[in-house]
């Protein structure tokens with residue numbers, strides 16, 4: 001299998017690099033090697049490398065900053081994927097593109113499934129939804145995987161932020177009225193590898209961890225688990241607060257719990273995967 005990976009040095013990109021089958025021929029590009037917003041560069045690399053599958057993990061992921069950095073967020077999250085979809089179509093490749101739970105507004109009281117209508121409440125979500133639509137318009141058989149609350153041993157994520165802050169902070173105020181499904185990036189990477197080999201796979205898939213929690217409950221789980229190894233973490237105090245009391249630039253959906261109505265495949269228990277992050 002010939003695979004072009006974009007955003008190769010982000011959290012998900014690095015989780016994929018750890019897991020690609022040894023006999024796959026891989027062209028891994030960080031933003032320095034391939035800026036997905038540069039249409040000519042995308043066309044040139046795809047034409048020369050002739051991948052069977054393009055995996056796009058490149059994205060503008062700074063949710064709050066996107067509110068004021070709109071042009072850049074839209075370029076990376078919508079025009080970049082559009083460039084990749086066009087190059088994939090023109091060269092007979094499949095595209096696996098990653099999207100987000102933040103395409104939903106969070107007003108549903110049950111988990112979001114693939115057929116639910118997006119209605120983003122922040123600009124990041126809007127730019128990611130625009131990316132989905134542009135990809136589907138050009139390459140209807142593209143695979144779009146929506147995921148949520150990703151963590152891993154790589155990059156910046158909630159787990160690593162909590163542990164870093166715990167070195168200097170004893171008390172944490174963590175939002176307790178937004179719910180979602182933490183997802184281990186290694187599980188998602190494995191699912192993408194499986195999808196890449198499935199000739200019938202197409203369209204939107206939801207892929208996330210198995211148990212829904214609030215950010216507060218997620219933080220408690222992290223400190224309880226890591227407290228076994230690092231006793232100093234047991235004295236950390238985690239205080240639940242409301243979204244209203246935690247001022248952030250971008251709105252967040254209250255409910256971003258997802259489920260798949262298309263496949264039974266789900267990430268492993270995310271709390272078990274936390275152990276892997278700890279031992280890394």
Ligand SMILES: NC(=O)c1ccc[n+]([C@@H]2O[C@H](COP(=O)([O-])OP(=O)(O)OC[C@H]3O[C@@H](n4cnc5c(N)ncnc54)[C@H](OP(=O)(O)O)[C@@H]3O)[C@@H](O)[C@H]2O)c1
Pocket residue numbers: 006007008009010011012013030031032034035036037056057058059060061076080098099100101128147148149150151155156
């Ligand atoms: N993290 C989450 O909790 C979460 C939740 C739901 C969905 N997602 C989605 O999952 C995917 C992967 O997220 P992640 O956590 O791995 O993100 P990440 O760690 O922020 O990585 C994104 C990568 O994209 C690269 N990039 C940015 N602009 C680019 C450009 N113009 N051309 C090429 N590469 C560019 C960045 O490279 P530079 O650093 O060099 O700019 C970075 O390495 C994204 O589509 C994201 O929207 C993430």
